[in-house]
Amino acid sequence: MTHAFFHPPTTPRFALRNLRAPHCLVQADVPRTGADDELAPVDLLVDHGRIAAIEPAGTLPAELGPDLDASMLLPGMVDCHTHLDKGHIWPRQANPTGDGAGASMATQRDRNARWHAEDVRRRMEFGLATAYAKGVVAIRTHLDSLAPQAAISFPVFRELRERWAGRVELQASSIAPLDIFLTEEGRQLADIVAESGGRLGCVTRSGAYPGDPMPPDLDAALVRVFELAAERGLDLDLHVDESTDPRSRALIRVAHTAVAQDFAGRILCGHCTALALQTDEFIEETIAACKDAGIDIVSLPTVNMYLQDRSQEARTPRWRGVTVLHEMKARGLRVAVAGDNCRDPFYAYGDHDMLDTFTQAVKILHLDHPLSDWIRAATETPAAIMGTAHGVLKAGAVADLLVLKARSYSEMLARAQFDRTVLRAGRAIDTRLPDYRLLDDLMRA
Template sequence: MNDDWRRALPAEAFTGRGRVLLSRASVPAALLAGGAPAGAQVRPDGAAAVDLMLQDGAIAAVAPAGTLAADAALDLGGRQVWPMLVDMHTHLDKGHTLGRAPDSGGTHPGARDATSADRRAHWTHADLRRRMDFALASAAAHGVAAMRTHLDSHEGQAETSWAAFAETREAWADRIALQAVALVPLDSYRGDYGDRLADLVADHGGLLGGVTRAAGGAHGDGLDDIDDLLDRLFVLARARDLQVDLHVDEAMRADALPHVARAALRHGYEGRVTCGHCCSLALLPEAEMAETIALVAEAGITMVTLPAVNMYLQDRQPGRTPRWRGVMPVAELQAAGVRVAVAGDNCRDPFHAYGDHDMLDTWRQAVRTLHLDHPIADAPALAGPVPAAAMGLDAGLIAPGRAADLMLFDAWSLDQVMARPQSDRQLLRGGRAADSRPPSYARLGG
């Protein structure tokens, strides 16, 4: 196949109907349910040489390369094929406010204040829908199958944001699976607003969440009653059978994570809690880190690291080069049996000035930042099956019976996937050739 390989995709074959064979594909074994099929050749980078049979928009069979045949076939010649990826920590309500919101200075307190000002001034139902739709159009063009967004749910804002999200979720249901989490400072649960918010979240099928700091405060300060507040949150969640997803310790020095883990154990919430950020964990003395990680493992907490945003925000001081990376100790967590995912977080807003809702780009950044390579074979799982399992979704894996939601790359190995942005990727949704062009910024007014 020559350099114009994408032209070889016969439009009449990739309609989502009938049988179509993708022969001689190279798929990371970490993205194949059950790993590489018996008899398939596996490269040193962990990619398996396979044939993929598509039928009526689903994957009908996965077999060693060269063993399947069909009248309609595309010989990929060893090119990489991935499932669409999963972004389990985003902020669709904040996104694409850069230039409109006050300048944040690139710091966490500055971003918090700038976002609050923008929220008070602009976050109407129409504004939220417009920006969420743009974000999802971007994600869809990059091959994202599912997203979990945190929604600022302050009193006076929550009803508007959740209603806009509900409409957006329905509008995008056939392209991207969406979940939402309530995001408020933890002390917001002290009064009766906690009950009202939990009811709202339950009505929308969401998750209960928050950030382990006080309103207007910083991580590590101002929550002397953190255990009482966590108990209050878990009681509200259990009464409504809601899972919990928290922003935790997004600072160099903060110690909420052990409190969250103990609360999960107290309330029988093992396996039903997600914690994002946890930046300070990487800076603990080794013995204390190991003790905290063991507690996290016991509580069955899913951890989400957000390298692009935390490298942008953490340890930023004028005229000084940052001294640390702002990410959690992924290798140590995985070694303890903790489920860890990577995610995109903020996009073109005061918390992160850049991004395009591209989980492949997020994954590539994470591999470099966290040294998930050498070997790289297991790394793709952190953006596919791991977050999908945490979200309870059939996504992020290639397997018979699953939708033929695929990304085809002009790359033969994982190092080649890493080396280029793969802006020419070809998407198949339900076996149908899909548009991979991101929306024009003109949709946001330029």
């Protein structure tokens, strides 16, 4: 358990005493602390891998377990939007321009040349092992799905979902240009997704009109996506308006289509960055439409800051590349943050660490002063969006936990928590990360 700052008892029943947990995630009758009103002082009782009780700090007897001196307690983190199939190809396929167009071209070159089943399997598993060591308990990954890739990657996903069951709950969504759903390839993809228990997904861009943020086939293709999903009982997970172009206004069209189709499934829309460039009146109209349609939103702040408003000249970027998350949350939409890409042409950095993603999101999106319940955006809310039983602290839940050396949000946000202790079913896991050298043979020409 290298790097963990403490090791919990190994008995079936034990206590972790004198912890501080986000009050919004604790489903128990415990007081807030005067020092940091967003945290609750708690004792936690673990019994045979589950949380048996959550009590006010100082309640459980000392002989049951250690006093952790106000260390922070979090439930396992949830990443509802990733791209594990792209991950870790940067060493062999960099993006020299650092922008979205360069990322798409670089990824296409690498996918066409290298993405056989074993390559995809090993890189995805490397990402899963890393996320597991960081304390991530559930992931939804998008899988590049233009033929023939869907027939390669979805079987790999199904294999890894089974192999990692009980460690990381794994979901998948397709991703492809919107217009393929007007063709037979789109119907076949929907069948593959249904066979795999996945979510039907696409980008709101058309391959037939690559330079048009609102292509003429947008509405017809959206209707077809909703029809294919409804026929198969699938939820939708869409990449929407990931752009610096204010002409990109597909989100409201997605919402109107959902209402017109009386769609019964869940809808998650990712990115939505161009909405931040609209007038206040159009933002309000779009948010209201999303509310009517029951659309959830996920922001990918680190990746969109990296990609958007980038120039090949010596020019400082002018905006953050994130959507209007505060306004959406204030009006009752479920909003989450997620990790997105990792060491690939869309993002040169990252380490599958949702605690780091949340920490950066706080700074990028100003989720502070007060922090309020924003920690839900990386725990409870994405878990609810995914339909999983993670993300909260309550009696009866599996004891999948992170214990941080930090004693407050201030300490947590100021210093990287490399020495966190990660518990799965009440047992501390080995938090050593897989070595990048494990992928060296896949990086050779």
